[in-house]
Amino acid sequence: MLQQLEIFAAQLNFSAEYLLILGIAIGSLLAVWGIGAQFVQGNAAAQRISAIGIGRREARLDRGLLKSPAGEPGAVMKAFIPADLSKRSELQRRLAQAGFAQPGALAKFTMVRIVLGLILPGFLLALIVISKTPGIVMPLGLSSAIGSLSNMQTFQFLSVLVGAGYFGPVYWLNGRVSERRRRIEEAFPNALDLMQISVESGLGFDAAMTRVGNELEQISPDIAFEFLSVQRQVQAGRDRNAAMQDMATRTGVETVGSFANVAQQSMQYGTSMAKALTTYSEELRKYREMRAQEMANKLPVKMSAVLASLMLPALILLTVGPVLIRYIRYFGG
Numbered sequence: 001m002l003q004q005l006e007i008f009a010a011q012l013n014f015s016a017e018y019l020l021i022l023g024i025a026i027g028s029l030l031a032v033w034g035i036g037a038q039f040v041q042g043n044a045a046a047q048r049i050s051a052i053g054i055g056r057r058e059a060r061l062d063r064g065l066l067k068s069p070a071g072e073p074g075a076v077m078k079a080f081i082p083a084d085l086s087k088r089s090e091l092q093r094r095l096a097q098a099g100f101a102q103p104g105a106l107a108k109f110t111m112v113r114i115v116l117g118l119i120l121p122g123f124l125l126a127l128i129v130i131s132k133t134p135g136i137v138m139p140l141g142l143s144s145a146i147g148s149l150s151n152m153q154t155f156q157f158l159s160v161l162v163g164a165g166y167f168g169p170v171y172w173l174n175g176r177v178s179e180r181r182r183r184i185e186e187a188f189p190n191a192l193d194l195m196q197i198s199v200e201s202g203l204g205f206d207a208a209m210t211r212v213g214n215e216l217e218q219i220s221p222d223i224a225f226e227f228l229s230v231q232r233q234v235q236a237g238r239d240r241n242a243a244m245q246d247m248a249t250r251t252g253v254e255t256v257g258s259f260a261n262v263a264q265q266s267m268q269y270g271t272s273m274a275k276a277l278t279t280y281s282e283e284l285r286k287y288r289e290m291r292a293q294e295m296a297n298k299l300p301v302k303m304s305a306v307l308a309s310l311m312l313p314a315l316i317l318l319t320v321g322p323v324l325i326r327y328i329r330y331f332g333g
Contacts, residue, residue, distance in 0.1 A: 028118055097252040098176040099222065101229075109169065116165035121158045128154065177252065180222055184253050187220035189284055191227070192259065196277040205263065205273055206231055206240075226251060240267070255284060 088106070095105045102108075131146040149157070191212055198208035213227030226247050233243040241264050248257035259280065266276040 026122065093249060093252075094173060094177055096250040097180065098173055099180055099225075101250060109173070113166050113169050116169065117162050118165070120161035120165040124154075124157055124161055181251070181253055183220065184222050184226075184251050185255065187216070187223055188253065188255055188259075189281070189288065191216055191220065191223050192277065192281050192284060196274065196281055199274045199277060205267070206234060222251075226256075255287075 091109075092106050095101070095109060100109070127146050128149070131144075194212045194215060195208050198211050199205065203211060209227045210231045213224045213231065216224040216227075229250075230240075230243045230247050233246075234240050241260075244260035244263060245257075248260045262276050262280045263273070265271075266273050
């Protein structure tokens with residue numbers, strides 16, 4: 001079989017080592033796709049629960065709000081998913097903060113990392129095969145550039161592509177988490193004002209949260225999802241305090257966590273929810289004003305480096321330039 005492989009590689013004007021690496025990469029990619037097929041199927045119970053409702057609007061609101069608990073990873077995924085429960089929980093928390101709170105989010109995210117870690121180097125190997133195939137000329141001089149790579153250079157490029165494909169989604173996930181936090185922080189004061197108005201108008205806490213979630217569905221879908229998720233969990237029998245704390249953990253926003261604590265203390269001690277929301281709303285406005293002042297006070301420090309880099313050369317030329325000109329004319333004349 002090795003002789004046949006060498007003969008086939010010689011016909012393609014290509015080394016047997018590269019052909020063997022290409023075959024291993026393609027075989028691994030097909031194996032990963034085949035293994036990942038078992039994770040595509042959703043949980044039947046969660047699908048039936050999410051389908052309960054009347055009308056398309058309620059079905060759209062219920063989708064993904066009630067979900068089955070995530071189980072242990074399978075035998076194959078254990079090789080790629082962190083074995084430590086704390087690290088796995090941290091990754092699940094980051095996925096939830098990015099908006100991926102589905103039961104199979106961790107397995108799907110891991111599959112994406114594996115597939116990208118194989119596709120990128122596989123693409124490079126395919127380009128190497130094409131560059132060494134007679135009769136095929138790639139544009140922009142890629143044939144000569146790729147065909148002239150040594151074995152060490154090829155190995156280095158493959159290592160970089162594997163790392164970029166496997167660890168790149170992590171950086172993308174961190175950016176998505178930061179963006180979702182920013183959207184929630186910007187829209188949460190408005191949601192809190194709507195909550196305060198709803199409670200003062202006579203609605204209960206649960207009804208007010210449901211009403212605000214429905215109203216903010218188009219304006220702020222992130223907050224709408226979190227509010228409605230809490231209410232669906234409460235309706236399913238979960239403790240309200242646990243659902244509120246879970247919302248604070250999913251968002252990762254400090255103001256949402258404080259809101260959960262305020263609501264919990266108001267219900268625990270029997271104080272007026274409207275007064276509690278009014279007090280917290282005023283504190284939140286003061287906090288936003290302090291943050292704006294803090295950002296404004298940081299501007300001179302941030303601008304000093306830019307102003308120095310732009311104005312200092314001009315000041316030096318204006319100060320030293322005439323002296324240099326006189327010096328040159330005096331000694332040069």
